[in-house]
Amino acid sequence: MTFIVVEGPEGAGKSTLLRWLAARFRADGRTVVTVREPGGTPVAEAARKVVLGFPYEMAPAAELFLFLAARADLVHKVIRPALAAGQVVLADRFELSTMAYQVAGGGLAYEEVARANRLATGGLVPDLTLVLDVPVAMGRERQRAARKVQDRLERQDDGFHRRVLEAYRGAAGPGVAHIDATQSKKAVQDAAWREVMAVTVLSTRGVS
């Protein structure tokens, strides 16, 4: 099983790294499925439209359940079948985003959210979570330079985004690796591939 998640704050370079990882795995002859959250199935895309596009405030729990509804459908219909078929799944965001944005940023209770997330994923845990670290201002500047239209979460104030970043910086546990994403794209890719190789070597030795 190879389930790799790329995480980090806005503009950290997640999609850029994910595209590179997909190409790198394909060059090795692996079949790769890439997904981005929220999204990836008709239900998840519908949830994405509401949770990111709705122009006004919504109840924090409503926001949470929209993200989790999207995740539940994506895991059920795309991620688990691909892993069962021996494919590599690369995800742009997963559970850690919920912990960073809805718990650290939005103030929901960690344990309750963790439990709800387990219900959504059936307890699926990534083999590797690459957390890209960039200061809030740099991430926002990259988004501006790329002319990204801000969604509802991105329009939150700097305090919210600092809490999100601190949550990412504090993320720890098996399979979590932090990468300094202020480096060049090439340096980020090299660091990410070293982490992928380390996990692959451990899993082929039966250590996880």
Ligand code: T5A
């Ligand atoms: N959300 C999501 C929650 O609140 N809870 C959840 O549970 C989930 C799953 C999703 C939003 O939903 C929220 C978080 C988000 O607010 P989104 O539109 O899918 O939003 O976008 P993001 O995931 O935020 O992704 P972004 O497009 O903002 O940023 P990326 O993907 O991190 O950055 P990327 O790769 O597009 O790069 C941005 C620019 O920087 C350049 C790229 O070329 C590009 O121009 N770049 C670099 N420049 C210099 N050096 C590097 N190393 C660079 N890497 C990339």
